[in-house]
Amino acid sequence: MIVFETLSSILMVICSIFGIVCAFLFIIIVLTHRQCHTLTILLVFNSTIAGLIANTTCISQAIYQLLDVANDSLCTVRGLFLQAGTGVLYHTLCVQALYRLFVTVYSARRSLQTTRFIILVVVIQWIFSISFGLPILFTGHITYQQGSRICQVSLEDTIGFIYFASIIFFIPLLMIVYIYFRIVKYMKDNPFSTTNRSTINGQQRHQSELRLIRRILTLVIILFILGFPYFLFYLLIHLHIVSPWSYMPRISYLFITFGQSASMLINLITTDDVKKSLINIIRKCFGKKNPAQHITL
Template sequence: MNILEISSSVWMILCSICGVTCAIVFIAIVVFHRKLHTSNIMLAFNSAVAVLIINITCGCQAIYQITSDGNDRLCSFRGFLLHAGCGLLYHTICNQALHRLFVVVFAARRYFQSKQVIVSMTIFQWLISATFGIPALVLGRIVYQPGRRIGQVGFYNHSSSKISIEI
């Protein structure tokens, strides 16, 4: 590894530590203060859990980039966690947007703002997010990328090995 790759991995580890710390502090505050258990805070709590998962996975990936010299058994699993974690974070943001829609546009329909609807949306979001990366994992699309030293879905053209651009 050259100095740029090492410094990039170290920076990713430091950012992951910062993200994990912030997520744990937020989660602890929400867990230990019952008066904070409002709909908006619980949706933010959901996002904090997603951020915690992504930062732990990215930190592990950065440590692997520094310490390993090749492919290992957990490469595909880490790639799956990164893939599913990104989907999870995206879906938590969509949940928050959907809740804001219910509060602003459908303010007269209180059922959409109830805890049952929010919990149902969150459970559905976690189920969808958990399966987000499974097709890539099962089909073997998550592979070791030697140039990047990580396991991820390859970015290449499936129809041909050469890409030609015509002007």
């Protein structure tokens, strides 16, 4: 099993590095290109910051595992960040969903769409995201797991697991699905059909909304599917179908790490203005030189 331990940690490092690179590319492009300074991209930027933190935490944990560092003084803190990182990412996706709800369903209420109000929502989200894991940390539910050399809430800890699973996965997931159900239903019940020009604008807006919905739902589905093994192991243990296995946390976090890195790639290639800027940068760096620039002998 030593080979499995090493390979799983190396794969976590590779996935996390990929996610960090994608996140940094997104951040640099947004900061350096004025056309990317929109409220919609700001919210994707918020998710990218959360993903950067989550991927950095995963690579840190994987390195500690490779170095065979046991239960040191910071183990429980790393465990808190490791389990809360995915939760932060989901919370930022909830904020994106809320903004689309305000813009689409509550479009008449302009106060809900202002930059000041959305920034306030983001600040509240980060305060909650930073603090929601503290009760579990201070009550000692995050413990060192000898078999996988990691600090986390044990799969056998019913209270701690249900609390974290609810805050990290199920409540944000249900919120996002409900919000986008409301958005899709509203767009179906309120088609744009007035003058010819407004109909064209309405169709463009409708297509833009659908693209954004598809992107967010794709992101949520990837994170849910890749985080599902963790919940599956919990059910199998508590239904007495299988016995606790020391490598279950490693397998779970390997899937979660892959999902977090994939989410950073999705942000990079599906955010239109950022993608266009990235393509222009690639063309400038690797494109063919202009023949007119060659010196004629």
